[in-house]
Amino acid sequence: xxxxxxGPVGFEKPGxxxxxxxxRDLSAVISDLAGDALLPAQLxxxxxxxxxxxxxxxxxxxxxxxxxxCVAHTGKLICIGLNYSDxxxxxxxxxxxxxxxxxxxxxxxCGPDDAVQIPRGSTxxxxxxxxxxxxxxxxxxxxxxxxxxxxAGYCIVNDVSEREYQLERSGTWDKGKGCDTxxxxxxxxxxxxxxxxxxxxxxxxxxxxxRYQNGSTxxxxxxxxxxxxxxxxxxxxxxxxxxxxxxxxxVGMGQKPPVYLRAGQTMHLGIDGLGTQTQPVVQA
Numbered sequence: 001x002x003x004x005x006x007g008p009v010g011f012e013k014p015g016x017x018x019x020x021x022x023x024r025d026l027s028a029v030i031s032d033l034a035g036d037a038l039l040p041a042q043l044x045x046x047x048x049x050x051x052x053x054x055x056x057x058x059x060x061x062x063x064x065x066x067x068x069x070c071v072a073h074t075g076k077l078i079c080i081g082l083n084y085s086d087x088x089x090x091x092x093x094x095x096x097x098x099x100x101x102x103x104x105x106x107x108x109x110c111g112p113d114d115a116v117q118i119p120r121g122s123t124x125x126x127x128x129x130x131x132x133x134x135x136x137x138x139x140x141x142x143x144x145x146x147x148x149x150x151x152a153g154y155c156i157v158n159d160v161s162e163r164e165y166q167l168e169r170s171g172t173w174d175k176g177k178g179c180d181t182x183x184x185x186x187x188x189x190x191x192x193x194x195x196x197x198x199x200x201x202x203x204x205x206x207x208x209x210x211r212y213q214n215g216s217t218x219x220x221x222x223x224x225x226x227x228x229x230x231x232x233x234x235x236x237x238x239x240x241x242x243x244x245x246x247x248x249x250x251v252g253m254g255q256k257p258p259v260y261l262r263a264g265q266t267m268h269l270g271i272d273g274l275g276t277q278t279q280p281v282v283q284a
Contacts, residue, residue, distance in 0.1 A: 001047060002188040002275075003033055003153070005068040006057060009111070012068035016051055017188060023061050024054035033189065034072035038136045038152040038239045043191060062187055062278070068111045070155050070186040071134055076241040077104040077183055078231060079130075079159060081173065083246025084219050090254035099222045099230055104159070104244070105178035112186035112277040116160055117284040118263055119179045125261045125281075128159035128247035129205040129213050129269040131198060133224055134189055138238040147228035150237065153191040154198060156271050157244040158184045158205075158279065163253050163260070180284070185242065187275040195273060198224050203248060205269035207261070213269070215248020 002017035003026075014026040014033045029049065030037040059065030081100035082088045088095045110116075118125045136152030159177070166176025195201075198217060205213040222230070227243060252259045261267070263283040270276035 001191045001194070003046070003191065004061070004070055004186065004188040005033055005072060006061065006065055007068065008066065009068065012072065015057060016046070016054070017061070018051045021061070023057040023059070023065060024051050025057050026054065032072040033070065035239050038134065040137055043136065043152060062113055066111060067113065067187050069109045070189040071240050071242060074106050074109060074240050074242055075238050076235070077106060077109060077244065078241065079104055079177065079244040080222065080227060080246045083221050084215065084248045085221055086215065086219050086249045087247055087251070090249040090251070095221050099227060101231070102173040102177055104183045107180055108178045108183035110181045110184050112156065112184050113279060114181065114184060115282045116158075116184070116267065116279045117179070117181045117282055118261060119162060119284050122162050122164070123260065124163035124253070126161045126163050126252040127205055127207065127212070127261065127267055127269070128161060128251055129203050129271065130157040130159045130244045130247050131201060131203070131217055131271060132157040132185060133198070133228070133243040133245060135237045135239060135241040135243070138236060140232050140236040142229050142232040142237070144225045144229040147225035148192070150228055151192045151224070152239070153189045154195050154274055155185055155189050155242070156187070156269065156274050156277055157242070158267065158269060158277060159244055159247060160184070184277055184279060187277065190274050201272045201274070203271045205250065205267065207267055208265050212252070212255070213248055213250030215250065219248060220246060
């Protein structure tokens with residue numbers, strides 16, 4: 001299934017993409033794509049529905065029908081840094097002996113095609129296409145062998161980053177990662193049954209039609225089962241939490257000379273089987 005949320009900002013409703021690429025309304029079945037609605041039993045209930053019997057939502061998704069973040073009420077948006085061997089090389093950094101963990105504040109989350117705002121005073125706002133892992137069944141001290149049973153599905157995350165705030169302003173990375181609109185999620189949550197191998201997905205990102213990132217989750221250092229198990233040692237993972245698993249090479253900071261986003265530009269990015277995002281860049 002491709003589950004989604006549609007409608008105006010703050011008033012999104014749950015939906016599902018049908019075989020014809022149209023949105024069907026799920027609001028009579030679940031209140032939102034959040035929390036308990038992402039548990040295995042609830043996803044199985046949604047799988048059993050005949051989508052053709054659900055109300056058809058007017059409009060074409062990502063054209064004249066806005067999509068919101070594909071998960072609502074996310075408790076944690078946990079990110080992994082330097083998790084692609086080729087990106088670590090690009091950044092001039094060694095692959096870390098354990099995953100680098102940082103957070104995006106949930107106020108950064110926005111829809112897949114919403115405008116990304118360059119913060120006031122920023123000169124180094126950058127892009128990062130990433131695989132997002134959405135937790136279904138929560139847990140703590142999850143074994144690596146059991147980790148995939150805790151995955152509800154996958155989505156695209158654009159880990160938008162302000163490099164000066166992240167790397168030059170002292171302290172943690174978080175201040176450069178969690179600005180408003182720095183966490184587009186979607187367009188849909190693709191349930192785990194449709195992604196048999198999350199470590200074999202092509203991924204790419206373009207700015208104004210120029211391809212900068214062109215990679216694969218195959219070069220991920222710490223893979224999805226390990227990351228779930230590892231993170232669950234330090235925090236409980238809960239339904240609706242999202243893990244953003246790192247980016248391949250091609251970020252603006254890695255260009256020679258570096259290239260950063262400017263108001264008026266457009267980002268376009270995608271991951272095999274998970275759809276695409278398109279974000280206009282504006283000044284905050």
